Every structure is written in structure tokens, then in C-alpha cells.
């Protein structure tokens with residue numbers, strides 16, 4: 001690899017500065033090292049793992065099966081690692097990611113406990129100056145944001161938030177030493193995936209648990225278990241084929257996706273299909289019929305099935321009715337649980353509906369709703385994330401002519417392929433808005449982005465070029481295409497974090513791109529046409 005562009009100042013120099021040591025940043029570092037480049041990761045946390053480093057709440061585990069939720073870039077790695085359960089727990093995933101960091105000797109190029117505060121493009125030099133919270137500065141030709149899609153926590157600005165006298169936790173920033181809720185009165189705010197996983201476990205410990213629900217979620221049983229050795233052997237015998245087949249699936253994961261319409265089969269057949277998927281468990285429920293995410297009537301059949309399941313599990317009919325969601329299934333991210341609905345049969349668990357009567361305030365004693373105060377020893381905010389853009393916009397990113405990313409994205413993120421945004425040359429985002437990211441198995445999406453970015457950096461460097469930057473027409477066309485695809489589906493039909501609707505004041509823009517295989521094809525075509533839609537400059 002020829003030398004990258006020359007340094008502009010006496011700052012320490014890198015070819016590539018990487019922000020974040022989650023799955024994306026780690027593989028990026030590994031790939032760049034293989035190209036002989038000088039790369040370094042700056043990571044706010046004290047260890048590797050990104051989302052799996054921070055989300056240590058009780059019950060945290062992945063909702064993609066472990067044989068798929070892992071790297072595939074190294075066959076030795078995927079052959080030697082043994083997952084113990086169908087859905088891996090957070091501690092097991094963290095062990096895996098630490099194993100990867102050790103196996104590929106990545107730690108020596110990672111600065112932990114180092115939050116990047118700004119990244120500023122120097123137009124004259126064609127380089128980025130990256131500054132950390134500690135005031136350390138480096139100059140890098142390229143900057144790769146591997147900051148994660150669900151890493152910036154959302155803590156609603158409830159009146160009196162800081163007045164609470166008890167213990168306060170957010171699921172996305174859980175204490176490393178864990179929390180013992182034994183004998184405590186606990187309030188959980190939120191009923192998304194994080195709450196749905198933690199509520200059954202907190203309920204077993206707490207004296208009294210109250211769940212504050214604004215929108216009821218659909219959740220499918222995980223039916224988690226140990227993985228049968230024969231299943232592992234069968235997958236490992238053809239791991240490459242298994243991965244390749246899954247990458248051809250719409251979400252890049254094996255949902256056993258059917259193309260049949262839910263409206264064109266008999267009622268009995270439809271019921272059998274839903275029941276089979278419910279019994280097998282997990283997100284593959286959404287693969288039951290090809291039109292579930294396109295046709296409201298089709299979707300309503302799935303909604304009806306799940307609501308009947310809730311009614312059959314929750315003994316108190318009034319409570320079952322409150323827990324029954326009314327929105328489109330899958331429009332907000334479908335959840336996967338172990339005993340969530342059944343937890344509401346426990347005498348120590350209560351549900352407070354804050355959909356119509358919102359939380360008024362957090363008080364020194366607890367939570368106030370509709371004039372009534374609920375007293376707690378501990379409050380758990382399971383209120384999610386400022387998804388996809390939050391972590392990027394927390395960094396003061398300045399591109400050409402001092403344009404900030406905040407200014408550029410004031411009305412929502414605009415990117416070309418979710419990889420670059422005009423005005424910010426040589427800056428890449430791994431699984432950025434406008435890419436399939438959160439609507440896929442994150443691991444293959446991350447690997448596809450890392451490999452694309454590494455090839456691109458190599459292309460630029462090996463031709464002695466200085467910069468690569470998306471062009472305005474390419475970005476505009478891509479944004480329009482992302483929206484066009486989304487608008488053909490039911491996704492824009494509810495207040496999801498995919499749309500930024502969970503964060504007050506956030507622009508309402510559908511952020512992920514729907515469809516992994518066509519996306520990969522498009523990225524490959526762009527390269528085959530000499531980085532079509534990008535401007536390369538020397």
C-alpha cells in the first residue's frame with residue numbers, strides 16, 4: 001500500500017481514526033491493519049463490545065440466534081467459538097467480543113476511556129483532526145464512525161427527574177456490578193425490548209414491580225435453550241453456505257421467509273403457520289407471510305393472533321386488554337421474550353397505562369401519573385435510545401467550510417448509501433442512517449460495511465488520491481430511494497425509533513434502508529462503476 005496523504009501539522013498522525021470499539025470498530029481496525037495502514041480506535045468505554053459493553057441489564061440477550069450473531073470474516077474464529085445457547089446472553093457476547101479482541105491482538109491500538117469530542121476536516125490538508133475529551137488531538141486522512149445505532153441513551157426530560165431520592169438506572173447504561181432488587185419497590189418506565197427482557201427477572205427479585213406502559217409492544221416467546229451439538233455441527237460443516245444463504249434473505253437473517261400472502265391461504269392454514277412460528281419462537285414470526293409488512297389487512301391477521309395469545313396467557317382480562325397492542329406488528333421493532341406476559345400474572349407486578357395519561361413528573365418518592373403518586377426504592381428507565389443519529393451528533397463533526405453535521409442533518413440524516421454524507425470527505429459511517437443496519441442482523445451488515453470502506457480506503461490510497469466524497473445528486477437520489485422503499489411498506493405507520501419519533505423534537509425521517517440483498521448489490525455496483533456517485537480528488 002503506498003503512503004497515504006501527507007500530514008498537515010505536527011500532530012500525531014494516523015491513516016485512519018476509528019471511533020468506537022464495538023463489533024464495527026474492531027473489525028475495521030483488523031481490516032485496516034491487514035492493509036498495512038496505521039489505524040487507532042478511540043473508545044469511550046473501559047472495554048470492547050459497544051452496545052454489549054453498556055447494556056448489562058438483567059436478562060439482556062440477543063434476539064438474533066447466536067450461530068448467526070457472530071463474525072464470519074474468519075473461518076477459524078467461527079469454527080472454534082462455541083455458543084452455549086440459542087440466543088446468547090449479554091455476558092456471553094461480551095466474552096466473545098473480548099476473545100476476538102485478544103485473538104487478533106486488537107487492544108494495543110485501542111484507547112479506552114477516551115471519548116471523541118470533535119472531528120474537524122482541514123480542507124487545505126484533506127485530513128481530519130480528531131480531538132478527545134482529554135484534549136488529545138490526532139490528524140488522520142480518514143475518519144470512520146463506528147459509533148453504533150443504539151448507543152446514545154434516551155432519558156426523557158420528565159419534570160422533577162433529578163429529584164428522585166431512590167436509585168435510578170437506565171437499561172442502556174447499567175452498572176457493571178449489577179443491581180440487586182431483592183425486597184425493593186421497583187418502577188420500570190418503558191415496554192420496549194429492554195424492558196421486556198428485564199421485567200420478568202426484576203419481578204422475581206422485587207417486592208413490588210410497577211411497569212409504566214405508554215405503548216404496548218408485541219413480543220414473541222424466545223423459547224431459548226442450549227444449542228444441540230448436532231445443530232452446531234451441521235451449521236459448522238457448511239458455515240460459509242449457511243452465511244451466504246442468510247445474506248440472501250431480506251433482513252440478512254434466516255427468518256424462513258415465505259412469499260405467500262396471509263390473505264390468500266385458508267384461515268386454518270394461516271393459524272397453523274402462526275402457531276408453528278409462535279412455538280418455534282423468535283423474530284422469524286415476521287417471516288410467516290410475504291405481505292405482513294406491506295399490507296395492513298395481512299398484518300392485522302398477525303396482530304389478532306398475538307392479541308389472542310396475550311389473552312390466553314394473562315389471567316386478568318382487563319390487564320390482558322391493556323397489554324394488547326393495537327399498532328401494526330413489526331412497525332416498531334418486534335420483541336422477543338422469556339415469560340413477559342406471564343409475569344403480569346404475579347401478585348407483585350402491576351401495570352400503569354401512561355398512553356393516555358402521560359407521566360406527570362418524577363417526584364422525590366417516585367412517579368406521578370394522573371394525580372396519583374407511586375412510591376419506589378428504584379426506578380429503571382427502559383426508555384431506549386436516540387437511535388442511529390444520536391451518537392454521531394453528540395460529536396462535534398465539522399466538514400467543508402465548517403459545516404457541522406448537526407446543521408447538515410437538521411431536518412434528518414442525509415447520506416449516500418449510509419456510508420458518507422456530502423460535505424464530509426473521507427468520513428465514513430458504519431451502519432449509518434440510510435443503510436439496512438437495524439433492519440438486519442447487525443453482524444453481516446457491519447462486515448459488509450467494513451469491507452466496503454476498507455476497499456474504498458485502499459482504492460483511494462493506492463491511486464495516490466487525497467479525498468473521496470459523495471456527490472450531491474447521488475445523495476439526493478439515495479435519500480429519495482430510501483424513502484420511496486420505506487413508503488411502500490407499513491414501517492412509516494407508527495411512532496417508532498426507526499423514524500426518530502421516540503425522541504421529542506427529532507425530525508421524523510425513516511432512517512434505515514429496507515432490504516439487505518438489493519443494498520449489497522447496489523454497493524457492489526457503485527464500486528464496479530469506479531465509485532459511481534463519489535467524487536475522487538488528488
Ligand code: NAP
Pocket residue numbers: 061062063064150156171189190191192193194195197212213214215333336354359382383384385438495497502
Ligand atoms: P425502545 O424500544 O425505544 O423502548 C423504549 C420504551 O420507553 C418504549 O416503550 C417507549 O414508549 C417508552 N418511553 C419512551 N419515552 C417515554 C416517555 N416519555 N414516557 C413513557 N414511556 C416512554 O427501547 P429499548 O427497549 O431499549 O430497545 C431499543 C432497541 O434496542 C430495540 O428495538 C432493539 O432493536 C434493540 N434491543 C435489542 C434487544 C435484543 O436483542 N433482544 C434488547 C434490547 C434492545 P413508546 O413505545 O410509546 O415510545
